Amino acid sequence: MAPANPYIKQYLMTAGPTPLPPEVESAMAQPMLYHRAPAFIEVYARVLERLRSVFCTSNDVLVFASSGTGAMESAVANLVRPGERCVVASCGKFGERWAELCRAYGAELVHYDAGWGNKVDPVELDATLARSGGATVVFTTLSETSTGVVNDVRALAEVAHAHGALICVDAVSGLGAVPCEQDAWGIDVVVSGSQKALMAPPGLGFASANERALERAQAAPGRRFYFDWSATVAGQRKDPPDSPFTPAVSLLLGLDAALGLIEAEGLDRVLERHRLLGRATRSAVRALGLELFGPDDDGANVVTALRVPAGIDGSRIPKLMRDKYGITIAGGQGKLKGKIARIAHCGYFGAFDIVTTIAGLEMTLLELGYEVELGSGVAAAQRVFVEAGVPAAQPA
Amino acid sequence: MAPANPYIKQYLMTAGPTPLPPEVESAMAQPMLYHRAPAFIEVYARVLERLRSVFCTSNDVLVFASSGTGAMESAVANLVRPGERCVVASCGKFGERWAELCRAYGAELVHYDAGWGNKVDPVELDATLARSGGATVVFTTLSETSTGVVNDVRALAEVAHAHGALICVDAVSGLGAVPCEQDAWGIDVVVSGSQKALMAPPGLGFASANERALERAQAAPGRRFYFDWSATVAGQRKDPPDSPFTPAVSLLLGLDAALGLIEAEGLDRVLERHRLLGRATRSAVRALGLELFGPDDDGANVVTALRVPAGIDGSRIPKLMRDKYGITIAGGQGKLKGKIARIAHCGYFGAFDIVTTIAGLEMTLLELGYEVELGSGVAAAQRVFVEAGVPAAQPA
The missing domain is CATH 3.40.640.10 (Type I PLP-dependent aspartate aminotransferase-like (Major domain))
Structure with a gap:
């Protein structure tokens, strides 16, 4: 049940529970x-x-x-x-x-x-x-x-x-x-x-x-x-x-x-940050030749779902990403089990969480036999952040 | 609403929430x-x-x-x-x-x-x-x-x-x-x-x-x-x-x-520790000439309730103990408001939590005009621990 390498650095990219800011972690220890x-x-x-x-x-x-x-x-x-x-x-x-x-x-x-x-x-x-x-x-x-x-x-x-x-x-x-x-x-x-x-x-x-x-x-x-x-x-x-x-x-x-x-960040800026995170993730998914699940909606900025490419066992994507690269994304639930993968970007997320996740996804897809040009999804995400002129797009 | 001295060292002696062991505090910050x-x-x-x-x-x-x-x-x-x-x-x-x-x-x-x-x-x-x-x-x-x-x-x-x-x-x-x-x-x-x-x-x-x-x-x-x-x-x-x-x-x-x-402590030893904490607290209360509320029961080892002595405003005991000495005990609830004070000893408590609380109670009662010999309640509690031959009576 233990991950392949339990000492690997972990990245939590699920839609709940989401990662805690350090300020929240230390508040919990009071x-x-x-x-x-x-x-x-x-x-x-x-x-x-x-x-x-x-x-x-x-x-x-x-x-x-x-x-x-x-x-x-x-x-x-x-x-x-x-x-x-x-x-x-x-x-x-x-x-x-x-x-x-x-x-x-x-x-x-x-x-x-x-x-x-x-x-x-x-x-x-x-x-x-x-x-x-x-x-x-x-x-x-x-x-x-x-x-x-x-x-x-x-x-x-x-x-x-x-x-x-x-x-x-x-x-x-x-x-x-x-x-x-x-x-x-x-x-x-x-x-x-x-x-x-x-x-x-x-x-x-x-x-x-x-x-x-x-x-x-x-x-x-x-x-x-x-x-x-x-x-x-x-x-x-x-x-x-x-x-x-x-x-x-x-x-x-x-x-x-x-x-x-x-x-401190301001709710408007928080929402704008999520808009960029969603847009960058969708852009990366498209650049990898993958299909978005559901409408390609500029307002869907909580979780990005992608269809598992034909010929790939969908349940292997989250498992391999977690066990080999320490990146936890979610698969499909219920009737979508094995058919989609979900990358969350709601909460304590910034530009480089998307970069990390897309990079890990590319490496995982390659290993599973899907033809992918390494870095091409990452580049698409980077372009969204660069064009928005918000280099960090992270909580202040 | 702030305590008189917010920097005073705090002691939590209520029956829930109870104090957290350091191991629990740090687990919460993961x-x-x-x-x-x-x-x-x-x-x-x-x-x-x-x-x-x-x-x-x-x-x-x-x-x-x-x-x-x-x-x-x-x-x-x-x-x-x-x-x-x-x-x-x-x-x-x-x-x-x-x-x-x-x-x-x-x-x-x-x-x-x-x-x-x-x-x-x-x-x-x-x-x-x-x-x-x-x-x-x-x-x-x-x-x-x-x-x-x-x-x-x-x-x-x-x-x-x-x-x-x-x-x-x-x-x-x-x-x-x-x-x-x-x-x-x-x-x-x-x-x-x-x-x-x-x-x-x-x-x-x-x-x-x-x-x-x-x-x-x-x-x-x-x-x-x-x-x-x-x-x-x-x-x-x-x-x-x-x-x-x-x-x-x-x-x-x-x-x-x-x-x-x-x-690690063992459930039997945990229960025995609580038995001693309860017995020591009751013994201290009696030594101060105070009346226990409810039956003087050797099995009542979760919370010790004492009747507020005649002539004293019961709500002032927890307030003064907290504001002046940093020790939080509870007063009475509902129909017992102002009539009793409750000292909890369930959970992460050891002998010297009782010593501290009884010492603070003695000092508080003295200030409120109740005649008390400082240290007499503490001594009664100490005797219980000494006689039991469990000098620490704390989690291992």
């Missing part, structure tokens, strides 16, 4: 703090405020000790009443998780499946809502990590609202990598997690619900406790803010450091 | 690992095995990214069906949480409240079960953190089983501090958390359910997803084990280091 002592409360209050900036919202961003799925479940547990109609608009594995959650909570589920690798189409969503006679909530995905697709959630929100439905967006891998302006775009609920573009370890889930969503939740209590929004809202609105259950202190110390880095 | 890469899977598999030893069970100990309350909710969500009768046998704040959870999940709740500071009485539980015509599940608490009381869950399990009920024990603060032999005592479900005697940061919840409990859960699916036992059982039983949702990698690295320390 001595434990009592969660009701001033030293922690100060951190907690600052994290809550900084999350608002990243979510582009004036809502309370509710913090749970949980994975991203826990935050998704909080939305379903608080919004879905048994027998009420919900629409899930999905295009991959994580969108389908909304459907599993809605089924578990007894919704009358209408599932619009746009297909893995496609974008959710606002026109199709509109037709789905019209056909089904409306819905109380539409659940969809900002960045579908399983395929690299990024949806136009702003347009989807308009469609949902036109039909009187709330919209709830899974932004677990997208938030902090691609634009997601909750208040300006009128998104009722955005859920996310700590371990992707927010550059912190996994274990924190976030839910930002507007007043309309909170009211709907309060009107139907029961059969939820840990993920009950009202308990967490009440705690976080106290002065000083408090958590109804013991918060994950170390993870919050790490997140505080990570959000501080985002604040 | 670079992030992909949760499906061999380097992490090795840690994950080892943690799952080490948890079995601490729970004294052959069950799969299910691991959730959540606080301890999340693990408690998993038990209620998987075991409680709407309208079915459940008995909660409580004696403090955390026992009452079982009642809140059962109500949220629609149980027909029978609540036997033994009163804050008392132990749950097996005879009374027997009478409760007889009166109510049985129950499907009994929920109770091993160590009631709000009062320091430790219940005889072995006797309570016998009573529950005699009435055909399953028993589910909250061992969040007790596990690893006082004996809890799940399989030998026949406890159907034990839930716990990472941040107490297990010496890791908060953010991991555990549920160890036997086959009878797992079967009951499987017979009634629905309205749960993240905390659904079957999904986590299925993942953890894979070879290699997998987590259905992104695991809290850093916390698991920290937990692995902490469980390694428990393994």
Whole structure:
């Protein structure tokens, strides 16, 4: 089970968990703090405020000790009443998780499946809502990590609202990598997690619900406790803010450091950096004669998925890259197993992470028998960075 | 909100989060690992095995990214069906949480409240079960953190089983501090958390359910997803084990280091150390002429609660100790606010943590106008350690 050479220098290029900045690593190693002592409360209050900036919202961003799925479940547990109609608009594995959650909570589920690798189409969503006679909530995905697709959630929100439905967006891998302006775009609920573009370890889930969503939740209590929004809202609105259950202190110390880095770089520059990272990766993939999976979309800047070339065993690409070169990328999940490879660039990534990964990919493909001119993908990525005039394109 | 002197050396003496051993702190600062890469899977598999030893069970100990309350909710969500009768046998704040959870999940709740500071009485539980015509599940608490009381869950399990009920024990603060032999005592479900005697940061919840409990859960699916036992059982039983949702990698690295320390010290010696820490603390409290809150119980070795002497504002004790001396103990919660003070000694604690805390308590009480002979409590604690012939009574 051990890698071929366990001492090889490691490069983490997966879409979660993502690499930690050194500032976050050392924050995690701090001595434990009592969660009701001033030293922690100060951190907690600052994290809550900084999350608002990243979510582009004036809502309370509710913090749970949980994975991203826990935050998704909080939305379903608080919004879905048994027998009420919900629409899930999905295009991959994580969108389908909304459907599993809605089924578990007894919704009358209408599932619009746009297909893995496609974008959710606002026109199709509109037709789905019209056909089904409306819905109380539409659940969809900002960045579908399983395929690299990024949806136009702003347009989807308009469609949902036109039909009187709330919209709830899974932004677990997208938030902090691609634009997601909750208040300006009128998104009722955005859920996310700590371990992707927010550059912190996994274990924190976030839910930002507007007043309309909170009211709907309060009107139907029961059969939820840990993920009950009202308990967490009440705690976080106290002065000083408090958590109804013991918060994950170390993870919050790490997140505080990570959000501080985002604040210092500036959210706009963070998003611009991700745009360049995505563009450079796609450019490199094309230069190697490989096919992108999904639409060649200038906005899909979280994960780049490429089709495994014919005649190559797709599962060998990530394995060889990891075992021989220490570079961890992801293969396909579910129905895409062995068919695609995914290079993530959300979070603590800069230009030379892309250079490294593309160089390793070239060497791996060569060994697997795919004809590749070494350095040609790297050069394409370099050109994107040089043309953008952002030599480093890394966090300041 | 800042302490009087923020540079003062800090001592954490609360019952969760508890102090981290240096080995755990540095484990937390490791670079992030992909949760499906061999380097992490090795840690994950080892943690799952080490948890079995601490729970004294052959069950799969299910691991959730959540606080301890999340693990408690998993038990209620998987075991409680709407309208079915459940008995909660409580004696403090955390026992009452079982009642809140059962109500949220629609149980027909029978609540036997033994009163804050008392132990749950097996005879009374027997009478409760007889009166109510049985129950499907009994929920109770091993160590009631709000009062320091430790219940005889072995006797309570016998009573529950005699009435055909399953028993589910909250061992969040007790596990690893006082004996809890799940399989030998026949406890159907034990839930716990990472941040107490297990010496890791908060953010991991555990549920160890036997086959009878797992079967009951499987017979009634629905309205749960993240905390659904079957999904986590299925993942953890894979070879290699997998987590259905992104695991809290850093916390698991920290937990692995902490469980390694428990393994090295030996669980028996760990429990004996806690017995001495509890005995020394109680002895010191008595030597200061203070009254213990709850029964003077040689088995209550997680948290020592003392009554605030008449004429003293109870909320000032923890505040002054923290602000002036850097020692963080806890006051009373809920109905005990201002009436008790709680000194924790579960987890990474040794003899001289008790010496420090008692010394700080003496100095604080003196300043608050309580007549105390400086050093007299400390001496009482020292005598316990000297007589036990365990000069260090600390982790090896």
